[in-house]
Amino acid sequence: MILIGILLIWSLILGWGLAQAVETPQKSAEIGTVDVVSGNLKLGQQFYLENCATCHIGIPPAAFPTQTWRDLLQDSQHYGATLTPLADPARSLVWNYLRTFSRQALEEEQTPYRLGESKPFKILHPKVEVPRPVTLSSCLACHPGTNQYNFRKLSADWENAP
16 A cells, blocks of 8 residues: 555656646747747758848848849848859758748739848838838847847837837
8 A cells, every 4th residue: 555655646747847848938938039940940940040141130031022122032142242152952952942921022012132122121121211222131120139149039128118
């Protein structure tokens, strides 16, 4: 009887410990990236940040239409600098990530190559008076977490804005 009691208590303690280890927290931590990604898309995001966000801040895929990202990945001329385009498999992984989290341009829409000209950028910033011309460094004014690829965190001025 004592052995059964010890086994029962041991099982309850072990079960409680396992439940604590795998339990998801009620309040999730702040998402540090623009989008929640997994699998090969996570690897594509990693390659994107390693290859693009080392020279400038990483622009969220939703800020440009898919056609812009396609052209930027294929072109060796990048805003006045000559770059070696990514090679496969990194190129394919980055392309899958960017294609998944961007949208197709409308038929009558011109493919934008500047952030301020991008319709998705304008849609993501309704009622926001952005400086002209929009520069990547101007993103820091409202999004202090851009260097960590966190555009969800806003400056105090914008945290409770309508």
